[in-house]
Amino acid sequence: MNPLMIDAICALLALVIGIVLYKIFIPVLRKVKLGQKILEIGPSWHKSKEGTPNLGGVIFIFAFLVASAAGFILEYALPNENGAVADRIGVTQLLIAVFLLPLLNGLIGFIDDYIKLFKKRNKGLSATQKLVLQFLAAALYLFLMAHVGLIDTVITFPWGSALDLGIFYYFLMLLIIVYIINCANLTDGIDGLAGSVALIVCVMFFVSVHTFYSASLVGALVAFLIFNFHPAKIFMGDTGSLFLGGFIVSLAMATGSEFILLPVSVIWIIEGLSVVLQVASFKLTGKRIFKMSPIHHHFEKCGWSEVKIVCVFSTVTAAFAALAYYLISLMR
Numbered sequence: 001m002n003p004l005m006i007d008a009i010c011a012l013l014a015l016v017i018g019i020v021l022y023k024i025f026i027p028v029l030r031k032v033k034l035g036q037k038i039l040e041i042g043p044s045w046h047k048s049k050e051g052t053p054n055l056g057g058v059i060f061i062f063a064f065l066v067a068s069a070a071g072f073i074l075e076y077a078l079p080n081e082n083g084a085v086a087d088r089i090g091v092t093q094l095l096i097a098v099f100l101l102p103l104l105n106g107l108i109g110f111i112d113d114y115i116k117l118f119k120k121r122n123k124g125l126s127a128t129q130k131l132v133l134q135f136l137a138a139a140l141y142l143f144l145m146a147h148v149g150l151i152d153t154v155i156t157f158p159w160g161s162a163l164d165l166g167i168f169y170y171f172l173m174l175l176i177i178v179y180i181i182n183c184a185n186l187t188d189g190i191d192g193l194a195g196s197v198a199l200i201v202c203v204m205f206f207v208s209v210h211t212f213y214s215a216s217l218v219g220a221l222v223a224f225l226i227f228n229f230h231p232a233k234i235f236m237g238d239t240g241s242l243f244l245g246g247f248i249v250s251l252a253m254a255t256g257s258e259f260i261l262l263p264v265s266v267i268w269i270i271e272g273l274s275v276v277l278q279v280a281s282f283k284l285t286g287k288r289i290f291k292m293s294p295i296h297h298h299f300e301k302c303g304w305s306e307v308k309i310v311c312v313f314s315t316v317t318a319a320f321a322a323l324a325y326y327l328i329s330l331m332r
Contacts, residue, residue, distance in 0.1 A: 003210055006074045010212045011219035014060075014067035018223025021059045026227065026234050029053035034117050052232055054113060057240020060220040061106055067219060068099075071212030096144045097254035098213055098247075104137035105181055106243035113237040124238070131178070137246075138177040142170055145253065155258055158327040173258065177249050180265050183272035184245030185238060186294045190306045191230035193296060195221055196314045198244040201264045204321035205251045208328050217247060230306045257328055263320040267313050271295055 030053055076091055111133075112124035125133075145151045153169035156162045165172060188194035199221040206214040224240075227233045236244075245268070252261045262269075274295035281289045291301035299309050 003075075003212075006071055006212050007206070007210060007215035009074065010067040010071040011215040013070055014063045014216045014219030015223050017066055018060055018063040018220050019226065021063065022056070022223065022227045022234060025055075025059060026053055029055060029234070049232070053234045054117060054237045055239065056224055056228060056234040057106070057109065057113075057236035057238075057243060059234075060217075060224040060236070060240060061243055063220040063223060064213075064216050067216035068213045071216060075212055093148045093150055094254075096141075096148055097150050098211075098250050100144065101137065101141040101177070101250045102243045102246035104141070105134065105246035106239050108133045108137065109185075109238035109240065109242035113239050134178045134181060134242075135174065138174050138181075141177070141250075142173060146170075151253060151256075156256065156331060157259055158330040173253075176258075176261065179272060180249055180261060180268055181242055181245030183265065183268035184248070185241040186271045186275060187268055187296070188236060188238075188241040189294060189296055190300070190309060191232040192225060192228050192306070192310045193313060194236060194241050194244065195225045195228050196310055197267050197317045198248065199225065200314060200317045200321050201248050202251075204264065204325050205248075205255075208325050209255055214251065230310070255328070257331060260324045260327060263324040263327070264317075266320045267317050274298070 030051070033051070034053060034055060072091070108125075108130060112130065115124040124130075142151070153166050154162050154164045155169070184194065184198070187197060199218065202214050202218050202221065205211070206218055224234075224236065228236070248264060249261065252258055252264065271294040274290055274293045277289050278293035281287060290298040292298050296309050296313070299312075300306070304312075
């Protein structure tokens with residue numbers, strides 16, 4: 001079967017499954033009151049969002065997995081022309097390279113969401129607990145990626161040069177992976193923002209390397225965003241945001257383009273830096289740089305609507321995704 005046909009089937013399947021499940025479960029989640037609790041430290045105007053169902057990430061991950069399973073069958077069980085990434089990676093390697101890290105982080109997010117929703121502890125896992133689990137997940141991912149020969153200690157740059165970091169590669173990537181995934185989590189603070197940013201990046205990777213799993217997530221995210229755009233009927237929760245951060249990291253590393261993480265994660269990186277700078281400034285000087293962090297809340301306090309913030313941040317993401325696409329083309 002033609003690879004583009006497989007991609008189209010996967011995207012459509014994920015879209016349909018997602019829409020059907022959101023239609024079914026949003027009323028159910030509202031009825032059983034499994035909704036978001038707005039913390040007192042959050043923006044006061046977000047109080048109206050309290051009670052909005054908070055397990056949207058579970059649904060789009062499920063839709064993604066079902067569509068990806070269909071993609072596996074069509075890609076590997078039936079005769080076809082494999083795409084560039086499929087040629088480079090076998091089935092076992094593909095499961096490690098693309099699915100392991102996002103699923104492990106999605107599980108960490110689910111534990112966090114479960115504690116918040118079912119144990120009625122607003123903060124879920126402590127920051128230390130979450131970081132320990134994330135570092136363990138990232139370390140396992142890097143170990144297995146090296147074990148199956150999908151990464152080495154060399155970072156290749158688009159302009160043709162390369163840098164061998166030796167053992168320091170693993171320490172550097174460990175920090176980068178955990179940082180980017182947590183920044184993705186920070187971005188999930190207003191309706192449609194985290195999903196829109198991730199969707200644009202997934203589309204870029206799909207256009208660049210044409211993989212059924214990126215097509216599957218595109219379909220699943222479109223289904224989610226139908227119900228998550230302002231005013232949101234459901235949130236993705238930490239399950240979804242940590243999964244998305246892990247997935248984007250995995251796509252970059254599976255294609256041998258770690259350097260591309262910088263442009264595709266630009267919004268996530270800025271969100272994370274705004275928190276770091278805010279905390280550091282307040283502790284050192286007693287003054288805040290931003291009206292509120294992460295930075296999307298700063299723009300809210302400046303009078304920007306949620307829709308405007310999503311549009312501006314998505315435009316920035318699209319511009320840097322285009323740059324990433326160009327850089328990937330140079331590396332081929």
